[in-house]
Amino acid sequence: MGYSRRTGRRPMEQASKSAHSFVVNDPTVQSFLARCAKRKAAHEIDLMAHKVVAYQPVVPNPIRHIVAIDSGFTEVAVEKQFPSSSLAYFQFGALTFSIADLEGLERTPFIDPDDMSKLKQIERLKLVLPIRNVSLADQSSLTNSVRAALQEFFQQDRDGTSLLETLRWFLYEEYSIPRSVYELANCPECRESKIILERADVTKDGLVPCSRCHKPLYLIDVFRLHEAIDDDVGAGGILGYVTTLLEQFVMVHFLRLVLTYRPSLLRELLIIKDGPLAFFGQTANMYAKMRALVNYLFTNHDLYMAGLEKSGSFVDHAKEVSTVMKDGSALILDNDYIYKYIIPGKADPDNAYGRTTYYSAKLIFRSFEGGVYVITIPTREACMAPQPSDLHNLGAILTNIEKLRCDMYDDALIPVALVNKLVSLANHPSAKILQRFAVESMSQ
Numbered sequence: 001m002g003y004s005r006r007t008g009r010r011p012m013e014q015a016s017k018s019a020h021s022f023v024v025n026d027p028t029v030q031s032f033l034a035r036c037a038k039r040k041a042a043h044e045i046d047l048m049a050h051k052v053v054a055y056q057p058v059v060p061n062p063i064r065h066i067v068a069i070d071s072g073f074t075e076v077a078v079e080k081q082f083p084s085s086s087l088a089y090f091q092f093g094a095l096t097f098s099i100a101d102l103e104g105l106e107r108t109p110f111i112d113p114d115d116m117s118k119l120k121q122i123e124r125l126k127l128v129l130p131i132r133n134v135s136l137a138d139q140s141s142l143t144n145s146v147r148a149a150l151q152e153f154f155q156q157d158r159d160g161t162s163l164l165e166t167l168r169w170f171l172y173e174e175y176s177i178p179r180s181v182y183e184l185a186n187c188p189e190c191r192e193s194k195i196i197l198e199r200a201d202v203t204k205d206g207l208v209p210c211s212r213c214h215k216p217l218y219l220i221d222v223f224r225l226h227e228a229i230d231d232d233v234g235a236g237g238i239l240g241y242v243t244t245l246l247e248q249f250v251m252v253h254f255l256r257l258v259l260t261y262r263p264s265l266l267r268e269l270l271i272i273k274d275g276p277l278a279f280f281g282q283t284a285n286m287y288a289k290m291r292a293l294v295n296y297l298f299t300n301h302d303l304y305m306a307g308l309e310k311s312g313s314f315v316d317h318a319k320e321v322s323t324v325m326k327d328g329s330a331l332i333l334d335n336d337y338i339y340k341y342i343i344p345g346k347a348d349p350d351n352a353y354g355r356t357t358y359y360s361a362k363l364i365f366r367s368f369e370g371g372v373y374v375i376t377i378p379t380r381e382a383c384m385a386p387q388p389s390d391l392h393n394l395g396a397i398l399t400n401i402e403k404l405r406c407d408m409y410d411d412a413l414i415p416v417a418l419v420n421k422l423v424s425l426a427n428h429p430s431a432k433i434l435q436r437f438a439v440e441s442m443s444q
Contacts, residue, residue, distance in 0.1 A: 040341055045321060051332040052325070053388050055365070057402070058395045061099065063304060064268040066404070067254060068095045068413075070420050071247050071274075073239060075131055085133035088239055092125040094250050099403070125250065127153045129242070132234035143229045146238070147188065150225070151206060151218040158253075164206040166253045167219055170289055172199045175259060176296050185285070188226040189215045197222070224282040241281045247273060248290065251305075255293070263301055270304040270400050274416050277307040277360035277376045284357045291359040294378045304393050306401065307360060307376040308416055314374045317342045318364045322372040330398065331364040334385040338362075355382035361391060367402040371411050375401065 023029055071092040079085035128149065130136070135145040154164040172179045184195040190213035197217070202208045206219040223245060229235045251271055258265050279286040297303040309315050314333075321341075325331060339347035347353075360376035361383055367373070375398075377391040388394055406412040 039344075045324065045341060047321075047324065047331065050337050051334065051385070051387065053330045053332060053394075054326075055328045055330050055367075055398050056395070058399045061399055061403075062268055062396050063099055063270045063400050065096065065098050065265070066270050066272065066400070067251075068272045068416055069093070069247050069250050069274065070095075070416065071243050072420070073243055075236070075239065078134065086131045086234075087134060088129045088131050090127040090129070090242065090246070092127070092246055092250055094123045094254060096123075099400070125153075125158075125246075127242075127246070129235065129238075131236055131239075142231045142235060143188065143226050146229055146235050147218050147221065147226055150220045150223075150242075154220055155206060161257070163249060163253055164219065166249070166256050167206070167222075168199075168202055169256055170252050170293065171219075171222060173289070173292055173296075175256070175293065182222065184217070184222055185224055186227070187212060187215075187217065188221055189213055189217065222285075224285065228282045238282070241283050244275060244278075244280060245283045245286070247275065248277075248279065248286075252290070252293065255297070259301070266297065266301045266303060270306070270397065272404075272413070272416060273305075273307045274310065274420065275307055276309055276358065276362070277305065277378060278354060278358040280357055287357055287359050291378075291381070294359055295380050298378075298380060298392055302393070303378065304397060304400075305378050306397050308401075308413060309374040309376070310416075312374075313342055314362060314364075318372050318374050321364065322366050325364070325366045327366055327370060328368045329366055330394075332386055332388065332391070333362045333364065334383075336385075352382040352384045358382070361386040363391070365398055365401065367398075367405065369402065369405055371402070371405050373401060373411060373413075 069092070071090060073088055073090040075086050075088045077084050077086045130142060130145045130149065132142075135142050136148055139145040139148050151164075154167060155162055169175060171182050178199065180199050182197045182199070184197055186193045187195045187210045189210060192210075192212040195217075196211040197208045197219075198211075202219060207216040208219055209215065210217050223241075225238050225241065228237045228241070251273060254271070255266075258269070277290075279290070294303060294305075321331070331337075333342075333353075335347045335353050338353045339345050343353070358376065360378045362374065362376050365371075365373045365375055377394060377397060379386060379390050379392070383390050391397075401413065404413040406414040406417050
């Protein structure tokens with residue numbers, strides 16, 4: 001690094017104009033570059049060698065209702081002086097509307113505000129977490145404050161039930177043949193591993209004793225978020241995990257309510273999540289429980305569910321490869337395709353992509369209108385080379401994704417665009433308002 005110009009009397013040191021020759025002529029550098037391979041352009045991909053499915057709309061359309069789920073969060077500083085303190089606000093939403101309301105809007109020359117309001121029936125959930133140099137007054141550390149805040153969020157009464165009841169139902173598979181134990185990776189209190197949590201010991205408040213130290217643990221500790229929190233550095237590393245975790249838990253909660261009160265609704269309901277159907281990072285262990293629930297619904301009821309990705313390497317690739325795809329076609333992504341054209345690396349011959357995170361398979365869909373979508377659809381098991389039959393209700397899901405197209409944004413869907421608009425928290429003015437609200441509300 002060269003010397004900078006501080007006083008103005010001497011010039012700034014310039015980089016060498018010839019030092020690159022030492023890099024270019026270095027045999028180690030030459031050898032490394034010779035081993036590197038560039039990604040292939042769209043025209044170099046042989047789509048015929050992969051699973052391309054011709055899409056035909058399903059008639060009659062079995063779907064009568066849509067549920068779209070999204071969230072937004074923002075981190076705000078409550079003390080800017082070093083060392084800074086911050087909180088994170090989350091807002092989760094489940095938007096519901098009927099296909100009949102949407103089709104009614106298509107037939108009218110002008111959209112009445114009352115009709116549009118039918119597409120905005122949303123349930124909002126709010127959560128605040130301490131992130132850095134903030135703790136709850138009754139907790140001994142940042143880690144315990146985050147744990148307690150999340151436990152309280154799950155305990156809140158929501159129409160006579162709670163997310164905590166749903167978590168127990170989900171963990172111990174109470175929708176089928178209930179399991180008596182769940183194995184926690186490690187105890188946040190004694191740090192011992194392989195802790196057995198007995199279903200019979202879970203209290204109404206969601207507390208369960210550690211099988212080693214016997215201290216009461218929160219049931220939400222199964223998400224293992226405490227492992228990614230450092231009391232000195234902060235909890236910023238869990239924000240993305242919390243977001244995708246709770247988005248999918250809103251789905252699980254909704255499924256539990258439907259199974260309890262009207263299971264027949266599953267045959268005419270499409271659930272759309274913003275983002276892939278997968279759990280990441282510390283929460284990845286939840287994918288196995290989600291796959292168990294999905295398989296139960298496949299066998300005993302029905303399930304129409306899809307995750308829509310709006311950004312990332314798969315979306316970037318889809319935009320490029322769609323130029324050589326036909327309208328009304330879907331490219332199902334297998335292991336070889338993903339590792340050859342999208343993710344740098346060599347495909348593992350024994351393990352499917354995302355086998356410990358995804359409970360779904362990916363595809364790229366080019367609609368008859370030219371829209372391009374990266375979609376994940378639940379599968380019974382991790383598939384090295386998924387077939388159309390592995391993607392449950394594929395035709396009906398694609399039919400409704402095409403029906404839900406939105407011209408407001410590139411490759412957008414109406415429910416996803418609406419729910420994002422209704423729950424997202426903008427940096428301006430939302431973050432500024434929430435910051436002032438936090439500063440004025442917090443006790444000294």
